[in-house]
Every structure is written in C-alpha cells, then in structure tokens.
Amino acid sequence: MASTAAMRTKRGVERGPGSRERILEAASTLLAEGSYAGTSISAICARAAVPPTSIYWHFGSKEGLLGAVVEEGADRWFAGLRPLRQPTGTPHERLEQVLDQLAESLSRQPEFLRLLLTLALERKKTDPACLRTIRRVRKRALAGLQAILEMAFAAFGPARAQAVASELVLFALAFADGAFLAHHIDPRTTDLQRLFGQLRVALLALGDDLAARHERGRR
Amino acid sequence: MASTAAMRTKRGVERGPGSRERILEAASTLLAEGSYAGTSISAICARAAVPPTSIYWHFGSKEGLLGAVVEEGADRWFAGLRPLRQPTGTPHERLEQVLDQLAESLSRQPEFLRLLLTLALERKKTDPACLRTIRRVRKRALAGLQAILEMAFAAFGPARAQAVASELVLFALAFADGAFLAHHIDPRTTDLQRLFGQLRVALLALGDDLAARHERGRR
DNA sequence: CCGTGTATGTAGCGATCGTTACAGGCGCGA
C-alpha cells in the first residue's frame, strides 16, 4: 500500500546497502534520457542491480517512484547549487558575476533539469501530482533567480531592485530553459557562454527600460 | 518492406479516403501530448479509425510513421506560417510588428512545436534520423528568424543588419523555445505577450550593443 | 471476365509491460 514507503524506520534505512538510493539514481538517469513511458521498471532494475520487488516495496508503483525521483531530486538539485557570492561593482559587473555562477551551476547538473523539462512536456493530461511538483520546483527556481537579480540591480535601491527583478525573472527563466534546450538539441552550434552573455546585456537593458518607465510613470 | 511507402503511385494516393492523412493527424496529436514510447500504435489506430495494418502499409514501422509525422508536419507547419508583411518605421516599430506577427503565428499552431520539443528532449540515444530532421527544421526556423531580424535592423544598412541578425538569431530562438515551454508548463502565470515585448526591448539593446562594438572594433 | 496492384480487415505472433503472490534471508529484541 501507500504506507509502505512512509513507515520505514531508521533502522531499516540504515541497514540497507543503499538500494533505495541506487534505485532513485538509476531511475533519475534513465528518466532523464528517455521518457516516463519509455523507461521500464526492468531497465531501472537492471541499472540499479535490484529485483523489481524492491522497487515496489520502496515506492509502491511506477508513479510512486516517479514522484520520489522528482521530489528528492529537486532537494538534491537545490542543495547542489553553489551558494552565490555577494557580487560587487557596477550592475553590469554584478550581473556578469552572478550569471556566470548560475550558468556554471546549471551546467554542472543538467540531468535533473532535463528530467523536469521532459516530464513537463510529455505529461499533459495525466498525473496532476507530478505537474504540481514541477510547478513547485519552478517556483523555487524563480525565487532563487529573483534573489540573484535583486543583487544585480541593488544599485537601483532595494524597492526598485525588487520591482525590476520580479518583472524580469520570468524572462530570465524562459531564456535559461530555452538555452538549455538548444544546447541539448545541438551542443556543437550552441555557445552557452555567449548566450548567457547576451542575456546579461538584455537584462541590463530591460532593467534600464523598466526603471525609465517607472520614473516616467511616477511624474 | 521499406519500399512499400515509396512505391505508392499517384492513383493509389488519390483513391484512398484520406486514411494516410488521418493517420498522420492522429499520430501528430497523440505524439505531441504524450511521448514516442507512450503513444501506442493501437491508440493511433483508434483515433484515426484505421486498422493497424494500414499504418504498416503506409509507413512500414512505428519509426517510419514518426519520421513521416516530423517530416510532413514540418512542411505543413512552415506552410501555415503567415507570410510576414514588410515592416515600416523605426527599428523599434519594425521589431514590434514583426515579433507580433511571429508570436501570433507560433501560438496558432502550437502542436507541432510541442511535438518537436518532446522528441528533441526524450530521444537522446536512439534514432539519429529523427534528430537530424529536428535539426533541419531548427535550421529552417533559424533562417526564417534571421530574415525577420534583418528586416527589423534594416536601418543599420544591409551588411550590418545581416551581421547583427546572425548574432542574435540563436538568442531569439532560445528565448522563443523557453517562452513556449513556460507557457506550456504554467499557462496561467505566463504572459506570452509581455515576454515577447521584453524580447523586443532585449533584441534592440543587443543590436545596439553589437553595432557599437563593431564600430569600436573598426577603428 | 480475368489478372494486377492498392488498401483494408481478421487473427494472432512472441516479447515485454507493470504488477503481484509468496517464500526466504537477514538482523534485531526478547
């Protein structure tokens, strides 16, 4: 039943030779390079060196496994992000530092991102729970991005910086997704560094544009 | 064999009550909202009201059907794009007109785009033929986008406009992909119009930035 | 009328899918 995964005690988790973690790792990898329907339980078993029954004991079903992969994968992914150093200098320099760190963090663990994008695209009708998790992860990413942008636009003053950042955060995330996708489709002709450099220029221009418009609106 | 689909004569195609087209349409729809592995032949048959043998007669295999869907879907998609009117006015106004038309054209037939993105994300290891087609479609889209951007930056002069456009075309496409994805994931909180408006400001700023840099490099 | 080629319909192939029943190994408290 559904309670099996929840009722695991400390002792049980400690004793096992990490089979649960191996399953999650294998499933995460295979799901990221295939699709949900295209990733079979038996393939996950083979990769994790585990009998099918172990998967069902830990996660109850294939859907349950997917949920755990997304949920715990998100935790691990956010935990793996390098904490950002406080940027210094002009807004231009601040953005450059901060976007460089971001791009590096993103390209360091692309697997989970690919998994999320795949799931978001393919699971239109089914599994609202998974979609909810995806949206939650996305919200968390947006919050992180917003903090980054606020740092970069801090020269505008805190209130203005926050307003500008919240306006631009969706733009930045959409672009980051698209750049990631382009790199996935055709890594040879996709220069991520140049793209993120262009993003920096674009964000600065958008920030100035917004600031000017706010200024004009205030009078 | 593989020759079955190729050796269809004019007469045969004319006679059929459009079963081939019904299959393509059904497959395209189902593939776009599911995944390749998750879309079964029987589901396509049910939707197209066609026996499985018809699919195999027309396309030889599931892979063959996928290839035809992508190939002919691309043709139909490009054919369905509204021909762009020649923009007028300042670069700002030109870009606005041209991006508005583009956004409208994109949102009018999102199905094929979703299909392409799904396939691009999920089919990492397998099927190089399909990936090649995806890249070709992408190249065609890039060429179209480039023409659009050249129109918008025509005020820079033809040579400069072309240089600027070829620099920015990857940026624009990445952003368009990302915006499309964001809208797919969470349509409620994604304002495509605003995003494309921001893209316009960003492209103009990037164009100016590039022009200034070229100017500086020339001296 | 017959023969030919195009396209559909019927029935079922072996393989694999997600899942489960059930027995057994293992480490623990009693």
Added chain:
DNA sequence: TCGCGCCTGTAACGATCGCTACATACACGG
C-alpha cells in the same frame, strides 16, 4: 533460541506492446 519485521529473490500473472501472415475488397488495364 525464537519470533518478528525489513528487504530481497523467484516466478509468474493478465494486459498490451509492435508487428505480421493471410485473406479479402475494390478499381483498373487487358
């Protein structure tokens, strides 16, 4: 030593997968 709960191993379930052998229906040139 025993029972008990955690976790693994064996074997198989019914369903569905992609695919095919084969017969049939229809339109045509001869």
